[in-house]
Amino acid sequence: IDELLTEGVAGKRVFVRADLNVPLDGGTITDDGRIRAVLPTVKALADAGAKVVVASHLGRPKGAPDPAFSLAPAAARMGELLGTGVAFATDTVGDSARSTVAGLADGQVAVIENLRFNAGETAKDDAERGAFADRLAELADVYVGDGFGAVHRRHASVFDLPARLPHAAGHLIATEVGVLKKLTEDVKRPYVVALGGSKVSDKLAVIDQLLGKADRLLIGGGMVFTFLKAKGYEVGASLLQEDQIPVVQEYIERAEKNGVELVLPVDVVTSTEFPDLKTKAPGHPHTVAADAIPADQLGLDIGPETRKLYASKLADAATVFWNGPMGVFEHPDYAEGTRALAQALLDSPAFTVVGGGDSAAAVRLLGFDENAFGHISTGGGASLEYLEGKALPGLAALED
Numbered sequence: 001i002d003e004l005l006t007e008g009v010a011g012k013r014v015f016v017r018a019d020l021n022v023p024l025d026g027g028t029i030t031d032d033g034r035i036r037a038v039l040p041t042v043k044a045l046a047d048a049g050a051k052v053v054v055a056s057h058l059g060r061p062k063g064a065p066d067p068a069f070s071l072a073p074a075a076a077r078m079g080e081l082l083g084t085g086v087a088f089a090t091d092t093v094g095d096s097a098r099s100t101v102a103g104l105a106d107g108q109v110a111v112i113e114n115l116r117f118n119a120g121e122t123a124k125d126d127a128e129r130g131a132f133a134d135r136l137a138e139l140a141d142v143y144v145g146d147g148f149g150a151v152h153r154r155h156a157s158v159f160d161l162p163a164r165l166p167h168a169a170g171h172l173i174a175t176e177v178g179v180l181k182k183l184t185e186d187v188k189r190p191y192v193v194a195l196g197g198s199k200v201s202d203k204l205a206v207i208d209q210l211l212g213k214a215d216r217l218l219i220g221g222g223m224v225f226t227f228l229k230a231k232g233y234e235v236g237a238s239l240l241q242e243d244q245i246p247v248v249q250e251y252i253e254r255a256e257k258n259g260v261e262l263v264l265p266v267d268v269v270t271s272t273e274f275p276d277l278k279t280k281a282p283g284h285p286h287t288v289a290a291d292a293i294p295a296d297q298l299g300l301d302i303g304p305e306t307r308k309l310y311a312s313k314l315a316d317a318a319t320v321f322w323n324g325p326m327g328v329f330e331h332p333d334y335a336e337g338t339r340a341l342a343q344a345l346l347d348s349p350a351f352t353v354v355g356g357g358d359s360a361a362a363v364r365l366l367g368f369d370e371n372a373f374g375h376i377s378t379g380g381g382a383s384l385e386y387l388e389g390k391a392l393p394g395l396a397a398l399e400d
């Protein structure tokens with residue numbers, strides 16, 4: 001983007017593909033981190049006199065307009081944060097988008113409606129995606145890719161549109177890639193990775209890679225129960241991906257062979273029911289040994305001994321990557337594992353990277369100062385796929 005700014009963008013329509021896929025509770029944004037993350041790019045372009053057209057997806061609507069997934073709240077928040085307001089187009093490539101963009105003065109910003117309201121955005125068929133990209137291209141003279149959270153998607157606005165316009169990477173993508181490079185090229189050791197989240201199937205590819213790269217892997221979140229079961233323990237009514245047990249068993253063996261310390265909880269916080277996240281009514285938490293979860297209990301967080309153990313495993317780290325909460329952090333009874341992990345990251349002298357929408361939101365919702373971490377990535381799937389070593393369509397499209 002620096003080159004682009006030097007060449008000059010005054011009077012040009014610049015399409016900024018952002019990731020404004022923020023968590024919403026009704027129409028209220030519960031974490032605006034992704035909106036704030038793209039502001040440096042939007043501001044730099046607006047200050048340089050560009051007509052800035054910001055676009056993004058939000059959630060997974062089914063290729064047609066759906067008010068529950070409108071970008072209007074995100075647009076309003078961006079307007080507040082910029083202090084100038086933004087124009088909002090109620091469609092993506094229709095009359096509203098065209099007239100909104102045509103009405104922009106130099107230095108003004110517009111947000112267009114959710115790209116996924118058009119089936120062409122996510123279409124598998126190249127021609128269908130291309131046709132949508134052609135229509136998006138009519139809205140702009142230049143393309144800036146800055147939606148790091150979506151660069152792993154081969155979608156029209158991420159992959160096909162940059163091929164149709166002069167293009168550049170924005171500040172956020174440049175920062176994110178710079179940080180993730182530190183985790184893949186010449187990483188400072190000990191390199192400790194903490195992985196949580198509910199499904200082990202989402203993390204298999206990254207664990208596979210990390211078994212050859214990390215020195216230590218700390219496992220938490222719902223996926224831990226598939227590991228405990230793979231070790232032969234009973235996990236009661238906890239979340240379990242039975243079909244993944246053989247893969248996990250192979251990982252446990254490979255970790256041992258490769259000298260990677262694979263650390264599992266020694267105790268867990270359980271209850272007989274999943275907590276009510278809306279009312280936050282008190283749950284009925286118990287702490288039990290990880291190898292003796294009673295049949296009627298489901299695991300909802302890592303226990304106090306595990307928190308201490310994981311903190312000790314982070315204390316001498318030089319590099320840490322953390323993706324995925326350790327428990328159901330949205331409920332106060334099951335937030336302590338995630339809180340303790342975040343605190344251990346802060347206490348460690350390591351370069352710390354927090355990746356993933358959920359862990360980033362957890363850090364902020366639990367009241368931590370996000371600036372105290374080395375880097376909080378805006379990408380969940382994107383940062384994992386980067387670490388897996390996959391070619392990411394949204395980065396490849398900007399490289400030439």
Ligand code: 3PG
Pocket residue numbers: 019021059060149150153357379380381382
């Ligand atoms: C994310 O939240 O990880 C990104 O915004 C991508 O969203 P998606 O998984 O719906 O493509």
